[in-house]
Amino acid sequence: MASRFRMSDLGTLSYYLGIEARQRKEALTLGQSAYASKLLERSGMAEYKPCVTPMEERLKLTKTNTAAKVDATLYQSIIDGLRYLVHTRPDIAFAMGYVNRFMEDP
Template sequence: MAACFQISDLGALSYYLGIEVRQGKEALTLDQSTYASKLLERRGMVECKSCVTLMEERLKLMKASTAAKVDATLYRRIIGGLRYLVHTRPDIAFVMGYVSRFMEDPREDH
């Protein structure tokens, strides 16, 4: 590529778009723990305990609800941040897809 374009060697990649990259002899590791910590910090949830089950089993959420509306912009910001974590945390993909269905009209009981 250097023959066609003027480029600079910046060395080994270590951080890109919120993803920490560790390159070893045997493996390449991607990590977003710093990004996840910042998400928790912004929502005031740093002291919250983690859980094994990401979502209540057999949870049924419906778009037609009588519950009070929540701030749609804040809800979208939270969901967007969490959806970005799916790149390194595929275990949350189902839950993120499920709650993303309610971005148009978020309610308290969702």
């Protein structure tokens, strides 16, 4: 491609749009640990312990809830962040899609 197009070599890719790239001979690994940490801090969950399952099993959420209302802007911001995090964490896709149902009225 360099013979056909004018380009410059910027070296090996390490970080792009919040995605960390680690290149080795046998594999290219993508991750978003720094982005995930910032998302946890923004949501007030930085001190929580990690768990194996991203969502409680058999959890039933309804739109008619008696719990206190949450800040809709913060909720939507966190869901948008989770949506971006799914690119490197497909294991949270189901849980993210489930809570995404409540975007209009968290």
